[in-house]
Amino acid sequence: MAVNWPGLLAIGAFYLAVLGIGIWASRKSKREENKCTEKRSEVAMVGGRNLNIWVSIFTMTATWVGGNYILGNAEVVYDPTKGLVWAIGPIGYSMNMILGGLFFVKPVRSKNYVTLMDPLQEKYGNTVAAVLFIPALLADILWIAGVLGALGGTISVVIDISPSLAVVVSAAVAILYTLMGGLYSVAYTDVIQLGFMLVGLWLCVPFILTSSTSANFTAAAASTLHQDSWLGKLELEDAGRWIDEVLLMSISGICYQAFYQRVLSCASDAQAKITCYTGAVLCPILAIPSLIIGAVAASTSN
Numbered sequence: 001m002a003v004n005w006p007g008l009l010a011i012g013a014f015y016l017a018v019l020g021i022g023i024w025a026s027r028k029s030k031r032e033e034n035k036c037t038e039k040r041s042e043v044a045m046v047g048g049r050n051l052n053i054w055v056s057i058f059t060m061t062a063t064w065v066g067g068n069y070i071l072g073n074a075e076v077v078y079d080p081t082k083g084l085v086w087a088i089g090p091i092g093y094s095m096n097m098i099l100g101g102l103f104f105v106k107p108v109r110s111k112n113y114v115t116l117m118d119p120l121q122e123k124y125g126n127t128v129a130a131v132l133f134i135p136a137l138l139a140d141i142l143w144i145a146g147v148l149g150a151l152g153g154t155i156s157v158v159i160d161i162s163p164s165l166a167v168v169v170s171a172a173v174a175i176l177y178t179l180m181g182g183l184y185s186v187a188y189t190d191v192i193q194l195g196f197m198l199v200g201l202w203l204c205v206p207f208i209l210t211s212s213t214s215a216n217f218t219a220a221a222a223s224t225l226h227q228d229s230w231l232g233k234l235e236l237e238d239a240g241r242w243i244d245e246v247l248l249m250s251i252s253g254i255c256y257q258a259f260y261q262r263v264l265s266c267a268s269d270a271q272a273k274i275t276c277y278t279g280a281v282l283c284p285i286l287a288i289p290s291l292i293i294g295a296v297a298a299s300t301s302n
Contacts, residue, residue: 007159014196015173018189022177025188029181044182045114047265055187056271060262060279061286062190064093064253067150068143070201070290077294083232087291088242090284092249097283100254101276106269108260116257136257183265194286201289214296230298 029043042048051059069089076087113119116136121129151170152163177185208214234242253259266272 004159008161011155011159015169018192019173019177021192022173022181022185022189025185026177026181028188029184042114043184046261047183047187049112049265050267051183051187051265053266053271053274055191056262056266056275057278057282058194059187059190059265060097060259060275061282062194063256063258063262064096064279064283065194065197065286066147067154068146069093069287070197071150071154073287073290074294074297077230077232077291078298080298083230083298084291084295085232085234086242087287087294088246088249090287092246093253093283094280095246095250096253096259097276097280099250100259100263101273101280104254104260105263105272105276109264109266109269109272113260113264116255116260136255139255140257183261187265198286201286201293205289205292208293208296214300216299230295 029047073087073089076082076089077084079086108119111119111122117129117133120132148167148171149163152167155161155166156163177189262275263272266275
């Protein structure tokens with residue numbers, strides 16, 4: 001298949017913009033390091049604990065809202081065995097950030113922890129903390145693999161290049177700006193990436209809804225309200241599994257290092273809580289375009 005050159009140029013421009021923001025943010029990180037006389041590693045790991053509130057909100061939201069979140073929501077709605085009722089990601093992630101803001105922000109910030117392992121190491125010692133670090137590490141590796149896999153699959157469809165090549169280039173860009181600026185680079189690139197994601201997805205929605213090949217998903221839902229449709233069904237015998245999956249996503253996220261990294265990078269407890277609660281609102285909002293896309297695809301295929 002021929003390469004989609006306009007799409008390739010657009011993706012290249014996006015990567016250059018992300019890399020440029022990352023490099024710019026790395027200079028800010030260096031300035032913070034020069035000001036800091038103690039624990040300079042905290043600048044790299046938690047941004048010197050003074051991230052701007054708007055940057056904090058964006059990077060907290062982007063912790064959960066990525067390629068696998070967007071594609072996963074659309075896939076669940078499209079899946080004839082599931083449907084909208086099983087799109088529990090927005091619910092679970094919102095609950096996760098609300099629980100984190102209510103119960104975990106103040107305790108972890110009061111001790112000036114840097115990582116999720118610090119309280120465990122303090123309480124149970126180095127050996128137990130080292131063992132508990134293994135599942136945390138595996139979770140991060142698998143999460144990153146999911147994000148890169150979603151990215152590679154998407155780019156291969158849009159611009160007809162190898163998914164492996166897309167994954168390698170994307171990983172190289174992310175590693176480069178992270179090594180240069182630590183959390184500052186990650187946080188500021190999260191702002192631009194989340195912005196592009198929000199604008200790009202909502203730009204797609206009207207074209208999808210008005211396409212001559214797309215079915216009217218609202219009419220499809222109404223005509224099959226008592227049958228299988230993109231709305232899905234939740235039978236009484238499945239209620240326990242539905243609740244279990246919501247709780248899994250809500251509670252397991254509290255064990256995620258990236259969540260604490262964002263919480264600890266805020267300038268105050270109040271800012272950290274605002275960041276959590278605002279992210280809890282933004283997660284479902286950012287899921288709406290992908291849910292619509294999945295609904296239209298399911299209606300069209302039917």
